[in-house]
Amino acid sequence: MVLYEVQAGGCLQGQLSVPGDKSISHRALLLGAIANGTSSVSGLLQGEDVRATAEVLRQLGVDIEYAGDVTRIHGVGLHGLQRPAGPLDLGNSGTAVRLLMGLLAAQSFASTLVGDTSLSRRPMGRVVEPLQRMGASITMSEGDTLPVDIAPVVGLHGARHDLSIASAQVKSALLLAGLFAKGRTAVHEPAQTRDHTERMLGGFGYPVITDGGWVAVDGGGALRGRDVSVPGDLSSAAFFLVGTSITPQSRIVLPSVGLNPTRSGVISVLREMGASITVANERVDAGEPVADLEVRHAPLHGVAIGKRQVALTIDELPILAIAAACAHGTTVVAGAEELRVKESDRIAATVSGLRALGVTVEERRDGMVIEGGGGLDGGTIDSYGDHRIAMAFAIAGLAARESITVRDCANVATSFPDFPELARRAGLRITVRDVE
Numbered sequence: 380m381v382l383y384e385v386q387a388g389g390c391l392q393g394q395l396s397v398p399g400d401k402s403i404s405h406r407a408l409l410l411g412a413i414a415n416g417t418s419s420v421s422g423l424l425q426g427e428d429v430r431a432t433a434e435v436l437r438q439l440g441v442d443i444e445y446a447g448d449v450t451r452i453h454g455v456g457l458h459g460l461q462r463p464a465g466p467l468d469l470g471n472s473g474t475a476v477r478l479l480m481g482l483l484a485a486q487s488f489a490s491t492l493v494g495d496t497s498l499s500r501r502p503m504g505r506v507v508e509p510l511q512r513m514g515a516s517i518t519m520s521e522g523d524t525l526p527v528d529i530a531p532v533v534g535l536h537g538a539r540h541d542l543s544i545a546s547a548q549v550k551s552a553l554l555l556a557g558l559f560a561k562g563r564t565a566v567h568e569p570a571q572t573r574d575h576t577e578r579m580l581g582g583f584g585y586p587v588i589t590d591g592g593w594v595a596v597d598g599g600g601a602l603r604g605r606d607v608s609v610p611g612d613l614s615s616a617a618f619f620l621v622g623t624s625i626t627p628q629s630r631i632v633l634p635s636v637g638l639n640p641t642r643s644g645v646i647s648v649l650r651e652m653g654a655s656i657t658v659a660n661e662r663v664d665a666g667e668p669v670a671d672l673e674v675r676h677a678p679l680h681g682v683a684i685g686k687r688q689v690a691l692t693i694d695e696l697p698i699l700a701i702a703a704a705c706a707h708g709t710t711v712v713a714g715a716e717e718l719r720v721k722e723s724d725r726i727a728a729t730v731s732g733l734r735a736l737g738v739t740v741e742e743r744r745d746g747m748v749i750e751g752g753g754g755l756d757g758g759t760i761d762s763y764g765d766h767r768i769a770m771a772f773a774i775a776g777l778a779a780r781e782s783i784t785v786r787d788c789a790n791v792a793t794s795f796p797d798f799p800e801l802a803r804r805a806g807l808r809i810t811v812r813d814v815e
């Protein structure tokens with residue numbers, strides 16, 4: 380098991396380049412694979428989740444080459460994917476498995492999708508059921524989980540999907556299936572989620588129709604291969620935004636971070652808490668807003684985070700909980716029940732971790748109430764194999780009175796393989812140990 384041992388104290392200083400955005404990396408591979416012609420992607424995340432997507436695309440007959448920082452995808456066109464020889468293993472990645480389900484549901488060959496223990500517990504009905512309404516033939520395992528068997532189909536038909544869960548993964552899967560369907564596939568979500576799929580489809584020359592909160596595609600078009608430059612992942616940058624904010628004498632510069640407004644809720648929430656974050660050199664690269672961030676230590680105070688902000692900060696709530704524990708006053712997180720079905724139950728994992736550090740926190744079905752300002756003790760935290768829980772509690776070491784040990788950290792490699800090295804260079808007193 381991989382442990383992080385973090386000595387208390389220290390501060391963060393310097394300039395850090397965070398790895399490529401995970402959501403955009405998956406989409407660049409998937410759209411590149413079904414485009415006509417070659418796509419060159421720079422800055423693709425080299426994490427395990429994205430590698431799982433690339434590996435599965437290879438099994439589906441797509442040639443993907445790594446040449447230094449550039450990944451070349453030789454697209455096979457919308458109808459060029461081939462029957463895989465065996466089950467397709469997406470490891471820990473919910474995004475990979477759900478987006479691929481959208482693509483595979485429309486194929487004239489069968490496929491089986493599997494994942495690791497965590498992914499095999501996560502709900503798949505949310506994507507399978509709307510795909511079935513489009514004519515897909517998919518069988519889930521007990522409890523609507525993986526493994527999932529997808530039977531060959533002659534064709535799908537478009538449908539209107541008024542979703543009850545705000546999920547970019549579900550929306551994206553349906554739009555991807557819609558590329559192959561007869562007629563129009565339209566999706567409406569209860570709260571705006573990340574729109575990378577819509578932006579990138581447009582970038583690959585595929586028209587996306589937006590109308591009164593609905594987003595839609597008409598089937599039967601074609602994608603043109605293109606060059607994509609993947610910005611730094613704001614979800615990875617968030618650990619340093621919080622670590623710097625909570626630690627006196629800290630100042631960090633994070634160049635070229637993606638600032639898509641459907642993702643940047645963490646910056647608004649931290650600013651509302653009193654954080655000092657400057658956005659400079661704003662530009663648009665391959666359809667995605669990008670900027671350089673500078674953050675300095677600042678005293679924080681508690682805030683209320685509600686449903687609308689939850690959709691825009693969904694992956695940053697564990698590290699925002701660390702910010703809340705270090706802030707003066709109470710922070711209330713509500714409308715965040717989706718956190719219970721992420722790589723771990725992130726409400727339970729965050730609450731038990733904070734309690735282990737002596738923080739007063741109330742667990743609620745859809746969130747938590749954190750009493751900040753009492754300081755953090757040291758202790759041992761279980762990350763439950765969840766990369767973002769592991770990194771959040773490692774960062775907590777900066778503000779703790781005693782050292783913190785975080786257990787089960789190997790999955791940090793899914794999204795941020797060099798987190799310990801980058802964090803150590805910036806000033807976090809972190810040691811990685813591999814124990815029996």
Ligand code: S3P
Pocket residue numbers: 401402403474545546547548549551572573693694717
């Ligand atoms: C993602 C969407 C989010 C997010 C996940 C990445 C994506 O999940 O939590 O880490 O790339 O589409 P949901 O869409 O299920 O909320």
